[in-house]
Amino acid sequence: MNKLLIVGTVAFDAIETPFGKTDKILGGAGTYIGLSAAFFNLQSAIVSVVGDDFPQEYLDLLTTRNIDISGLEVVKGGKTFFWSGRYHNDLNSRDTLDTQLNVLADFQPKVPENYKNADVVMLGNLHPLVQSGVLD
């Protein structure tokens, strides 16, 4: 099977839309990319970082979709990246209410050895230096 390497945030989101609001729920670019790519016949891995406040059930969700999380670093005593936003009525524009980088601030991506020959690399939204670092 071909390999897809995904780099992107694994995070908590709190969202408000005209239809309701959520408390902290599972979010992050890497999470959404991984869950979507899981519908194809491939091997995938997410390179990202979370704090030890990140629930095991969310990690389990990724592994049950056959996503390799050996490159998902869990920082002891660290807090997971958090984003909160409110969508306008058109649902196309939004205001960011809060961004807490937390463990993402010092993130150094580590690509698992068996994904250094990945066929396709998806660099999800992150600091461009982190994105570049994965390609080196």
Add this chain to the structure above:
Amino acid sequence: MTEKPKLVVLDTMNFWMDCALPELLEVIKRVDVITINDEEARQLSGEYSLVKAAAIIQAMGPQYVVIKKGEHGALLFHNKEVFFAPALPLEEVFDPTGAGDTFAGGFTGYITQSENVSFENMKNAIIYGSNLASFCVEKFGTERMQSLDKEEVVSRLKQFKSLTQFDIEL
């Protein structure tokens, strides 16, 4: 990376254009495909026309530019060619969070599975991306992607096909 990947795809947002533009331009040079939304394409290129914007962004490095237009679908540009994937008109859009990332996951997932990085195959990839993104927005967060099964994905692909097929003889 120990081997050069067959395809590198980059997603970014206006935030990095505002606060890390030189670093962003450096990484853009190194990728094959960039996916950004229409407003970001305008900001990055300084052009209002998305056709002109895509040409300017291709000159920055990526051979392929995907411009996401939310509820209006996505455009794929390569050289002088362009392809359009619609977004399915949905009865309910609940939460757009993650739609662009879900699109990117569908796009790269399909390319990875099919081992084909041609423009023709990327057309199918943006349809798959749009298709999966159409589910993502139906519930809050990742909820819909968690309950989604492959049969629903195939069924909606058929809707996508009928949405764009017509029989005008030329």
